[in-house]
Amino acid sequence: MISPSDVEFENKAKNMLQRVIEWATKHMIGKEVAGGCLRRKMAAMSFSLSIDFISGISILTTFCQRSSAMALHRSVIEAYLRGFWLAYVADEDSIQKFSTGPLTKTAKPLAQLLKRKGFKINVNCFQQSES
Template identity: 30%
Template sequence: MQMSEEIVQAETIRQWVQQALSGREFARTSRSVLAAGCFDTVIEHQQGITLLLKEKLCGPAFSLARPVFETFVRGLWLSYCATEEDLNRFRRDKVKPTLSEIITALEILPQFSEGVLSRVKATGFDYMSSYTHGGFQQIVRRIGDDVLEPQYNDDEQIEITRSTTSYVLLAGIEIANLANDLPLAQSILDKTIEYAKRSA
C-alpha cells in the first residue's frame, strides 16, 4: 500500500472511532475523567501525526510517537491501577511511578498479562525517545551525502502510521469501557482486528 493510501486509511479509522464515541457518557469520577483525557489525547496526537506526514513534516510527526504510547499507557494506569493518592498527585502534575513501574503494575492484571506493553517498551521506546528528544534517530535522517534535509523512507512512515492508528483503536475501546458500553467496545475491537489483519 502506498503512503498516501495509508494516511487515508488512518484518517478514516480515526474519524470512525471519533464518530462512534461521539455523545457517549461516562461516570464523571476523577479516575474516569483523567483516563478518558489521556485516551482522547492519544486520538488527537494520531491526527497530528497524519496531518504532519501529509505535509512531509516527518520529524515532528515521528516526535509524537512516544507521547502516543506513553499517554496511552498512562491512561490505562489511571483507569485500572492508580490509587486515590496517585490521582491527586497526577492532578498536581506529580506522577510518581516511572513508565516501567506503571507497565509492571498493569501487566499484573489479567487483561495485560501477555506482556505486550513491556515488549513495546523494550523494543521501541529508545527509538521513540530519540525521535522525541532530538537524538541520533531523528538527526541521522537529515544527513545525506550532499544534502541536509529530512530523509524518512516510506516503510518508516507506514510503520508509525499503523502503530499510532492501532493506539487510536485501543484508546477507543478504553473510552467505550469507561462509558460501560460493551457493544461499542466490541465493535471497536472488531475494527482493531480487521485493521491488524489488513496491516499484516
C-alpha cells in the same frame, strides 16, 4: 532527502502505532471506568490526548513532516498507557498525586504496572536501545 531506510523506519513506526490502536480499542470497547469522577475524567483526557496525537501524526505525515510525526509516536503510546493506568490500576492516592503533579509515570513503568494487573503488554518494547 529521505532514504529507503527512513521510509522503512517510518512504515515500522506506523505499523506499531496501528497495533497500539488496535490493542487499546480491543481492550477499551465496552469497558467502564469505575471509581471517582477524577479517575474517569483523567482517564478520558489521556485517551482523548492520544487520539489528538494520532490525528497530528496523520496531518504531519501528509505534509512530509516526518521528524515531528515520529516524535509524537511515543506520546501516543504513553497517553494510552497512562489512560489505562488511570482507569484500571491507579489507586485513589496515586490519582490525586498525579492530578496535582508530584507523581509522573513514563511508558515502561506504566506498562509494567498494567502487565502486573493482567493486561497483556510487551514491556520489552519500552526498553531503550543502546547506541
